[in-house]
Amino acid sequence: MLSASKPFTLILFGASGHLAQLKIYPALYTLALKKRLPDAYTIIGFARTAMTDDAFKNLVSESVRRDMGTVNEEVLAEFVSHMSYHAGQYDAVDDFATLEKKISGHEKNWQNPVRLAYLSTPPEVFTSVLHNLCDSNIHVSGKEFRVIVEKPVGHDLESYHVVRDELKKCFEEHEVYLLDHYLGKEAVRNIYYLRYANPVVERLFKNTLIHHVEISALENAGIENRAGYFEPSGTFRDMFQSHLLMMGCLLTMRLRDSDEFIRESRLEALKQFYLPPAKSLDDIALQAQYSPGMMGEEPVAGYLQEKGVAPDSRQNTYAALALSTRASRWEGVPFFLRSGKRLQKKETRITIEFNEPRVAGKNTEPNRLDIILQGEAGMRLHLQTKVGGTEPQFRPLVLEDPLVCYGDCLPEHALLLLEAIAGNQTWFLSFEEVNTAWRLIDPVQAHLQKESTPLHTYPAGSTGPAAADAWIQKNGMKWL
Numbered sequence: 001m002l003s004a005s006k007p008f009t010l011i012l013f014g015a016s017g018h019l020a021q022l023k024i025y026p027a028l029y030t031l032a033l034k035k036r037l038p039d040a041y042t043i044i045g046f047a048r049t050a051m052t053d054d055a056f057k058n059l060v061s062e063s064v065r066r067d068m069g070t071v072n073e074e075v076l077a078e079f080v081s082h083m084s085y086h087a088g089q090y091d092a093v094d095d096f097a098t099l100e101k102k103i104s105g106h107e108k109n110w111q112n113p114v115r116l117a118y119l120s121t122p123p124e125v126f127t128s129v130l131h132n133l134c135d136s137n138i139h140v141s142g143k144e145f146r147v148i149v150e151k152p153v154g155h156d157l158e159s160y161h162v163v164r165d166e167l168k169k170c171f172e173e174h175e176v177y178l179l180d181h182y183l184g185k186e187a188v189r190n191i192y193y194l195r196y197a198n199p200v201v202e203r204l205f206k207n208t209l210i211h212h213v214e215i216s217a218l219e220n221a222g223i224e225n226r227a228g229y230f231e232p233s234g235t236f237r238d239m240f241q242s243h244l245l246m247m248g249c250l251l252t253m254r255l256r257d258s259d260e261f262i263r264e265s266r267l268e269a270l271k272q273f274y275l276p277p278a279k280s281l282d283d284i285a286l287q288a289q290y291s292p293g294m295m296g297e298e299p300v301a302g303y304l305q306e307k308g309v310a311p312d313s314r315q316n317t318y319a320a321l322a323l324s325t326r327a328s329r330w331e332g333v334p335f336f337l338r339s340g341k342r343l344q345k346k347e348t349r350i351t352i353e354f355n356e357p358r359v360a361g362k363n364t365e366p367n368r369l370d371i372i373l374q375g376e377a378g379m380r381l382h383l384q385t386k387v388g389g390t391e392p393q394f395r396p397l398v399l400e401d402p403l404v405c406y407g408d409c410l411p412e413h414a415l416l417l418l419e420a421i422a423g424n425q426t427w428f429l430s431f432e433e434v435n436t437a438w439r440l441i442d443p444v445q446a447h448l449q450k451e452s453t454p455l456h457t458y459p460a461g462s463t464g465p466a467a468a469d470a471w472i473q474k475n476g477m478k479w480l
């Protein structure tokens with residue numbers, strides 16, 4: 001069982017932000033609770049807001065309590081005793097120099113500590129932080145160091161290159177951990193391992209048997225006061241460039257006998273995806289925005305009414321994309337990806353629909369395999385069985401398993417942090433992966449941003465835009 005065995009210092013940039021409070025503090029607390037942290041470690045929160053150490057510890061404790069519901073107060077108190085706060089400007093090297101002194105003070109009696117800098121800040125400040133980490137000697141070559149950068153790395157291919165160049169100036173590639181939290185989810189990793197461990201399933205994944213694949217990441221949440229991040233981003237850039245493409249890769253990548261080659265195989269698969277030839281990009285991509293609606297019994301605002309959103313914003317909160325792949329065994333299989341906010345329910349799902357059965361037209365549906373990763377998680381194989389009687393009539397037969405995590409279950413950020421501390425990059429993105437993903441996404445993104453590209457609407461709480469149903473029907477399919 002993987003634990004953090006070496007002493008470490010974690011510097012968290014963006015320490016008062018949404019991601020830190022929602023995911024990172026609860027993840028670190030879980031590691032403390034499960035006794036997966038060493039005795040010697042320190043976590044230093046860095047952000048612009050002035051705050052005392054006590055106020056910071058309070059903020060951390062509150063975010064853990066909010067997320068976990070019930071906590072072990074003794075463990076929580078011990079955990080926050082490892083934390084302190086450092087207020088500073090991301091572009092002020094002097095603030096980093098004082099931070100360095102603080103870190104050295106903590107590490108005084110430790111043997112070979114690992115230093116980790118976690119950038120959970122808006123992408124605009126990445127380059128200043130990276131630059132200052134080096135200029136202030138917080139990063140010095142020869143000592144174990146990891147820089148963890150949350151997705152999105154950049155805003156498009158060009159801005160990604162700026163961040164990449166800055167990273168390369170100062171860090172070795174083995175020190176860079178580009179984080180897509182979906183790759184820390186057990187259920188997402190399991191897409192690959194289900195194939196690996198089940199030759200029977202793997203044999204079914206073949207272009208001669210498959211009609212099409214759907215990858216959906218549907219959310220009921222809205223933008224949750226994150227207009228500052230979401231307005232310049234939108235769902236297409238936020239979800240497709242990273243999470244959705246990665247799920248596609250795990251499904252189509254070459255199986256390898258050693259995890260050592262997983263990254264390489266994932267990249268190979270990513271490179272095989274391409275935009276199918278079409279008369280217009282409107283045929284392969286679609287965008288929409290939520291209007292006021294009802295989430296259950298509750299009336300909810302439309303996107304344009306959300307705090308911080310421009311009243312005439314054309315940003316998408318829903319998008320769909322058609323893709324093709326040249327991956328061996330998958331060539332010619334159409335892929336349909338979609339993601340949206342403020343939909344009826346949260347569900348992350350891969351559905352593989354197989355070709356029509358021979359008995360088509362006799363009350364049968366095509367066979368289908370659903371791998372539901374989030375929401376009502378489970379794996380469901382949809383078959384048909386004869387009703388019985390003299391007529392060849394059929395009824396659906398569903399084989400299913402809830403795909404619950406029974407083992408050493410850790411939240412995604414906890415698992416990824418442990419792996420980063422241990423120096424294992426397998427489930428982090430490589431530069432080449434991020435580059436390839438932006439290359440694929442950029443032309444579509446540019447098209448969606450044009451004033452002339454339609455922006456459809458859908459009521460909050462609905463199953464999505466009617467236009468998306470019509471769009472997929474044009475391809476002879478329907479969303480499942």
Ligand code: BG6
Pocket residue numbers: 219238348374
């Ligand atoms: C993040 C996006 O990367 O993933 C968010 O920035 C999105 O907009 C989130 O809501 C979804 O993650 P999860 O783990 O809730 O499926």
